[in-house]
Amino acid sequence: MEDTIIVGIDIGTSKVCTLVARADDRKRFHVMGVGIEPAKGIRKGAIVDLTQASRSIRRSIEKAQRTSGMEISAAFVNLADTDAKSTNNQGVVGVSGKMIGQSDIDRALESAKAIPLDHNYEIIHVIQRGFVVDGTDGIRTPIGLYGYRMEVEAHIISAEQSSVENLNQAVNQNGVSVLNYVLNPLASGEAVLTDTERQMGVVVCDIGAGTTDLAIYINGDVWYSKVLPIGGDHITSDIAAGLRLSTEEAEEVKKVNGYAIEEHIEPNESFVVHAFGSTEPIHVGRKTLAHIIEARVEEIFYMILQEIKRSGYDGLLPAGMVLTGGSSLLPGIQELGNRIMGVPVRIAQPENLYGLVDQLHSPAYSGSVGLLHWAMLYLEAEMNRHDKRNKPSKPEEKSEPKTIMDVLKEIVKQLLP
Numbered sequence: 001m002e003d004t005i006i007v008g009i010d011i012g013t014s015k016v017c018t019l020v021a022r023a024d025d026r027k028r029f030h031v032m033g034v035g036i037e038p039a040k041g042i043r044k045g046a047i048v049d050l051t052q053a054s055r056s057i058r059r060s061i062e063k064a065q066r067t068s069g070m071e072i073s074a075a076f077v078n079l080a081d082t083d084a085k086s087t088n089n090q091g092v093v094g095v096s097g098k099m100i101g102q103s104d105i106d107r108a109l110e111s112a113k114a115i116p117l118d119h120n121y122e123i124i125h126v127i128q129r130g131f132v133v134d135g136t137d138g139i140r141t142p143i144g145l146y147g148y149r150m151e152v153e154a155h156i157i158s159a160e161q162s163s164v165e166n167l168n169q170a171v172n173q174n175g176v177s178v179l180n181y182v183l184n185p186l187a188s189g190e191a192v193l194t195d196t197e198r199q200m201g202v203v204v205c206d207i208g209a210g211t212t213d214l215a216i217y218i219n220g221d222v223w224y225s226k227v228l229p230i231g232g233d234h235i236t237s238d239i240a241a242g243l244r245l246s247t248e249e250a251e252e253v254k255k256v257n258g259y260a261i262e263e264h265i266e267p268n269e270s271f272v273v274h275a276f277g278s279t280e281p282i283h284v285g286r287k288t289l290a291h292i293i294e295a296r297v298e299e300i301f302y303m304i305l306q307e308i309k310r311s312g313y314d315g316l317l318p319a320g321m322v323l324t325g326g327s328s329l330l331p332g333i334q335e336l337g338n339r340i341m342g343v344p345v346r347i348a349q350p351e352n353l354y355g356l357v358d359q360l361h362s363p364a365y366s367g368s369v370g371l372l373h374w375a376m377l378y379l380e381a382e383m384n385r386h387d388k389r390n391k392p393s394k395p396e397e398k399s400e401p402k403t404i405m406d407v408l409k410e411i412v413k414q415l416l417p
């Protein structure tokens with residue numbers, strides 16, 4: 001199979017990261033283009049100033065084009081809608097010709113999509129989890145099996161049309177079409193979770209600048225997903241307010257001197273800041289800073305805990321919590337998470353990347369790299385679907401095999417006006 005070129009644009013609250021990567025036949029990503037740009041016009045993951053957001057996206061795309069030497073016309077894009085809703089539903093169909101085919105699966109997924117949708121919401125993900133054929137459950141690939149009745153278990157995510165439309169505009173204004181949206185936590189989960197963790201039961205939490213994205217995986221599949229409107233920006237503004245600093249200085253102080261557990265800091269440790277209303281630099285105890293940070297990080301973990309309880313899957317997560325996102329770089333956060341959540345906590349970042357990867361091996365880029373993983377899954381599924389639909393009725397009528405690239409071109413063609 002020929003190599004596939006994939007583009008992901010991660011539009012975060014603090015940065016936009018465009019990646020151009022080549023996926024080889026062993027599904028390894030070779031990063032050919034990287035465009036990281038500070039994000040303007042984004043708050044809590046949502047676009048609040050279209051002109052500024054679109055400009056940040058443009059700069060990021062241009063950088064990625066320059067480094068890769070490729071023109072970007074279509075991409076996978078993340079969505080961080082804090083009002084997105086996730087639900088699980090079944091779709092039931094009668095098998096049309098006794099032997100299950102792709103069209104039966106498509107019909108079952110279509111029927112699973114029949115959920116009550118709130119006004120102004122649209123479905124952005126229908127993730128098939130498993131199938132039940134004539135009462136036998138746990139079937140992952142039902143194609144070719146004989147049966148009369150098939151059920152699909154699906155995880156369905158709907159998002160506000162306005163969030164999707166605003167992102168569409170911001171990306172389209174730069175001459176790029178969106179191939180598919182990926183809810184933040186699903187991208188991060190795809191980038192950092194191991195198969196064993198997903199199988200055992202795990203929650204992945206990406207604590208970024210404006211949002212905390214969480215997804216729960218059990219028996220290998222996603223069961224719950226949520227974007228919470230809280231993140232590292234809140235820690236920074238607490239520091240700015242508490243120590244009377246500019247946001248820029250508070251951000252710097254957090255990154256250089258921050259710690260998540262107050263009691264771990266010696267009373268004599270201090271650093272120097274330039275507070276508002278004071279002409280002289282002043283000394284601040286690191287314990288004071290840690291006190292401010294701990295209170296906010298504690299609140300973030302309690303919100304995560306509450307969300308896990310709300311999901312109904314607490315007690316089913318023996319692999320614990322996998323923490324990622326830029327804010328997981330805060331020293332002490334792993335231990336605080338472990339204390340509050342009462343489960344094992346691991347800090348994770350994207351691994352197994354080749355090419356231009358210097359900056360990407362950091363928790364801040366889990367969502368960005370996750371888009372590449374998601375793109376690969378999506379394109380493979382599309383190709384499968386395409387092959388199955390176009391399967392010749394007689395074996396001797398062989399057609400030329402389609403590559404992922406051909407399918408990608410067809411999808412882009414459909415998206416163009």
Ligand SMILES: Nc1ncnc2c1ncn2[C@@H]1O[C@H](COP(=O)(O)OP(=O)(O)OP(=O)(O)O)[C@@H](O)[C@H]1O
Pocket residue numbers: 011012013014015044045080207208209210211212231232233236251254255256258325326327328329330331363364365367
């Ligand atoms: N060493 C550090 N200590 C504490 N916080 C850090 C550190 N490094 C980065 N951060 C924080 O990480 C956050 C940025 O993380 P990330 O890049 O994952 O966010 P984002 O993707 O832009 O935003 P979001 O996904 O929330 O929309 C910022 O709040 C930043 O202050």
Ligand SMILES: [Mg+2]
Pocket residue numbers: 012013208209325367
């Ligand atoms: Mg992010």
